[in-house]
Amino acid sequence: MTFKTFIADYATAVEDICREYFNQNRERIKIKKEAVAVKNLSIIVNSTLKLSNEKGFNAMSLRDLSADSGLSMGALYSYFASKDELLLLIQKHGQLTMKRILRDELEKCGTVRDKLHAMVKTHLYLSEAMQYWFYFLFMETKNFSRESRTFSIDSELLTEGMIIDILKEGIDQDIFPVIDTRLTASVIKAMMQDWYLKRWKYKRRNISVDEYADYLISFIETYLRRQT
Amino acid sequence: MTFKTFIADYATAVEDICREYFNQNRERIKIKKEAVAVKNLSIIVNSTLKLSNEKGFNAMSLRDLSADSGLSMGALYSYFASKDELLLLIQKHGQLTMKRILRDELEKCGTVRDKLHAMVKTHLYLSEAMQYWFYFLFMETKNFSRESRTFSIDSELLTEGMIIDILKEGIDQDIFPVIDTRLTASVIKAMMQDWYLKRWKYKRRNISVDEYADYLISFIETYLRRQT
DNA sequence: GTCTATAGTGCGATAGAC
DNA sequence: GTCTATCGCACTATAGAC
Numbered sequence: 109m110t111f112k113t114f115i116a117d118y119a120t121a122v123e124d125i126c127r128e129y130f131n132q133n134r135e136r137i138k139i140k141k142e143a144v145a146v147k148n149l150s151i152i153v154n155s156t157l158k159l160s161n162e163k164g165f166n167a168m169s170l171r172d173l174s175a176d177s178g179l180s181m182g183a184l185y186s187y188f189a190s191k192d193e194l195l196l197l198i199q200k201h202g203q204l205t206m207k208r209i210l211r212d213e214l215e216k217c218g219t220v221r222d223k224l225h226a227m228v229k230t231h232l233y234l235s236e237a238m239q240y241w242f243y244f245l246f247m248e249t250k251n252f253s254r255e256s257r258t259f260s261i262d263s264e265l266l267t268e269g270m271i272i273d274i275l276k277e278g279i280d281q282d283i284f285p286v287i288d289t290r291l292t293a294s295v296i297k298a299m300m301q302d303w304y305l306k307r308w309k310y311k312r313r314n315i316s317v318d319e320y321a322d323y324l325i326s327f328i329e330t331y332l333r334r335q336t
Numbered sequence: 337m338t339f340k341t342f343i344a345d346y347a348t349a350v351e352d353i354c355r356e357y358f359n360q361n362r363e364r365i366k367i368k369k370e371a372v373a374v375k376n377l378s379i380i381v382n383s384t385l386k387l388s389n390e391k392g393f394n395a396m397s398l399r400d401l402s403a404d405s406g407l408s409m410g411a412l413y414s415y416f417a418s419k420d421e422l423l424l425l426i427q428k429h430g431q432l433t434m435k436r437i438l439r440d441e442l443e444k445c446g447t448v449r450d451k452l453h454a455m456v457k458t459h460l461y462l463s464e465a466m467q468y469w470f471y472f473l474f475m476e477t478k479n480f481s482r483e484s485r486t487f488s489i490d491s492e493l494l495t496e497g498m499i500i501d502i503l504k505e506g507i508d509q510d511i512f513p514v515i516d517t518r519l520t521a522s523v524i525k526a527m528m529q530d531w532y533l534k535r536w537k538y539k540r541r542n543i544s545v546d547e548y549a550d551y552l553i554s555f556i557e558t559y560l561r562r563q564t
Numbered sequence: 565g566t567c568t569a570t571a572g573t574g575c576g577a578t579a580g581a582c
Numbered sequence: 583g584t585c586t587a588t589c590g591c592a593c594t595a596t597a598g599a600c
Contacts, residue, residue, distance in 0.1 A: 139583065163478055166394040169575065182578080183584050191576065247475065250391055264537070291551050294537070298530035299523045309492075309522070323519050330559050367565065397593060411566050413595070 109226070111317050114233040118209060121238065125201045126150045138186040149187055151177050153198060157240035165195060165248045195248065199256055202241050203263050206234055214270065220278040227271060228300060228328070229321050235304040236317040242304040268293045275332075284332045292331075299324055337454070339545050342461040346437060349466065353429045354378045366414040377415055379405050381426060385468035393423060393476045423476065427484055430469050431491050434462055442498065448506040452556070455499060456528065457549050463532040464545040470532040496521045503560075512560045520559075527552055 126149035130142060139145040155177040159168040170191060174181050188194045213230040217223040235242040249260045271293035278284035303310065303320055310320060354377035358370060367373040383405040387396040398419060402409050416422045441458040445451045463470040477488050499521035506512035531538065531548055538548060 141583090144583080161478075164392065164394055166392055167479070170577085171575080180585050181576090182586075185577070186583070189577095247478075250475075251395065261536070264534075288551065290541070291543075291548075292555075294534075295527045295530065295552070295555060298534075299526050302523065302526035302529075306492075306522075306526075308489075313518070315519075320519075323516065324523070327520075327523060327559060331555060369565090372565080398595085399593080408567050409594090410568075410596080414565070417595095419594070 109229055109233075111233050111236060114230075115237055118234075118237060121205060121209075122153060123150050125205050126153060129197055129201050136189065145187070148177075148179065148183075152179070152184065152187060152194070154240075156194060156198065157244050160244050160248065161240050165244070165251060192253075195251065196253075196256065198241070199245060199248075199252060200259070202238070202245060203259070206238070206241075207263070207266065209234060210267070210270070220274060220281060220283055223274045224278070224328070225325055227274060228296075228325055231267070231300045232303055232317055232321045232324070235300070239304055239307060243307070246301070246305065264297075268297055271296055278332070283334075285334045287332075296328060299327075337457055337461075339461050339464060342458075343465055346462075346465060349433060349437075350381060351378050353433050354381060357425050357429050364417065373415070376405075376407065376411075380407070380412065380415060380422070382468075384422060384426060385472050388472050388476065389468050393472070393479055420481075423479060424481075424484065426469070427473060427476075427480060427488070430466070430473060431487070434466070434469075435491065435494065437462060438495070438498070448502060448509060448511055451502045452506070453553055455502060456524075456553055456556070459495070459528045460531055460545055460549045460552070463528070467532055467535060471535070474529070474533065492525075496525055499524055506560070511562075513562045515560075524556060527555075 123146060127142070127146050130137060130145045130149060137145060139148070152173070155173055156165070156168070159172055159176055162168075170181060170184060174184060177184070188197065210227075210230055213226050214223060217226050245260070249257060252260065268290075272289045275284060275287070275289040275292060279286055279289070303317070351374060355370070355374050358365060358373045358377060365373060367376070380401070383401055384393070384396070387400055387404055398409060398412060402412060405412070416425060438455075438458055441454050442451060445454050473488065477485060480488060496518075500517045503512060503515070503517040503520060507514055507517070531545070
C-alpha cells in the first residue's frame with residue numbers, strides 16, 4: 109500500500125460523511141434535494157475546516173464562513189441550527205469515518221507485523237488525506253460539550269488500544285521483546301500525530317508521507333527487535 | 337537530576353517573567369510599585385493560562401479573567417493595553433525563559449550521553465513545571481501575529497536543532513549508529529511534547545514525569561544502540 | 565491604584581422578500 | 583432554496599468616581 113493507492117479508495121470520504129449526516133437529519137434540515145444538500149454541505153464543511161485551521165473555530169465568524177463558502181448567512185442556517193451543531197457535525201461524523209476506515213484496513217492483515225505496518229501507514233495516510241479534519245479534531249476538542257469531549261477521549265484511547273493489542277500479540281508470539289505495551293503504544297501514537305500537528309515542518313522539508321511512514325516503521329521495528 | 341531537584345531551582349520562574357515584563361514596560365504600565373505590579377501580573381498570567389487551557393484564549397472573555405483573577409476590568413487594563421498585548425506578554429517572555437533554562441542545563445553536561453539525557457529530562461521537567469504555559473504556546477500559536485508566529489516556529493526549530501547537534505556529535509564519536517538525524521530529532525521532540533499535550537492521559541494512569549522520562553530515555557537509547 | 569458604568573463594535577441568529 | 587436586512591446580546595475598551 110502507498111498513499112496513491114490509498115487515496116484512490118477514499119477520495120469521496122468528505123462527501124460520504126456529508127451524505128450520512130444529511131440522511132440522519134433529514135427532518136431538521138430545510139433543504140430536501142439530496143444532491144443540492146450534499147454538495148453545499150461539503151462546501152460548508154471544507155470551508156469551516158480551512159478557516160478553523162487558519163484561526164480557530166471560535167475566531168471564525170459565520171460571516172467569514174459565508175464569504176468563503178459563497179453561501180449567505182441565511183442559507184447556512186438551512187443546513188445547521190447553530191454554530192455548535194456545525195462543530196458537532198464535523199467532530200462526530202469525521203471521527204466515525206476515520207474509525208471505520210482504520211478498522212477496515214486492519215482487518216485485511218494476517219500477521220502481526222502486517223498489522224503494525226498497516227496501523228502506521230493507514231493512520232498516516234488518513235491524516236494526510238484529511239489533514240484539516242485531524243488538525244481540527246485535535247485543536248477544537250476543548251470547545252466541545254462535555255459529552256463530546258468524552259467521545260474524543262474514547263477515540264484517542266481506542267486507537268491506542270488497537271496498537272496495544274498488536275504489541276501484545278507480537279509479544280505472545282515471541283516476535284517482539286517484553287516491553288511496556290501501554291507506554292510504547294502511547295509514544296507510537298505521538299509520533300504518528302506529529303505528521304499532522306507539524307505539517308508545515310515536513311512540507312518545508314519536502315518529506316512525503318510515504319517517506320515519513322517508512323522512517324517511522326523502521327524506527328519502531330528497531331525498538332521492537334529482540335536482542336540476541 | 338530528578339523533578340524535585342529541578343523544581344527547587346525554578347520555583348519562581350513565573351514571577352521572574354512578570355518582573356522582567358514589568359521592568360521592560362515601566363513607562364506604559366500605569367502601576368508604579370514593583371511589588372504590587374509583579375504580584376498582580378503573576379495572578380493575571382496564571383488566571384489567563386488556566387482559563388485558556390480550559391476553553392482557549394479566544395473564548396476567554398476579559399470578564400472571565402476579571403472574575404477569576406479578582407481584579408476589575410478597569411484594573412486589568414492598567415497592566416496591559418489590549419487583549420492582544422496580554423497574549424504577547426505570555427508568549428514572548430515565556431518562550432525566552434524556557435530557552436534560557438534549557439540552554440543553562442545543557443551547558444552543565446560533559447559527555448554526549450549526558451547531554452541527551454539532560455535534553456529529555458529538562459524538556460520534560462520544564463513542561464511539567466510550566467504545563468499550562470507549554471500547552472498555551474502550542475494551542476494558541478494561530479492567534480499570534482505574523483511576526484510572533486515566526487518567533488514560535490524558530491523556537492521549535494531551535495530545540496530540534498539542539499537535539500540534532502547531540503545526535504551528530506554521538507555519530508562522530510562512534511557512539512551512535514549512522515541515522516537520519518533530522519527525522520530522529522523530530523520524533524524525539526514529538527514524544528517529549530506528548531507529555532504536555534496529553535497530560536490528562538498520563539495523570540489518569542498515575543505515571544510520574546520521572547517515570548515517563550526514564551521510559552523515553554530507554555526507548556531512545558535502544559534505538560541508538562549500535563548493532564553489533 | 566482600583567472600582568463601576570457605559571460607549572461602541574461585531575457577533576449569532578432570524579424574519580420576510582424574492 | 584437563497585437572499586438581504588435587522589434584532590438583541592456579549593464583547594473589548596475607556597471615562598470618571600472614589
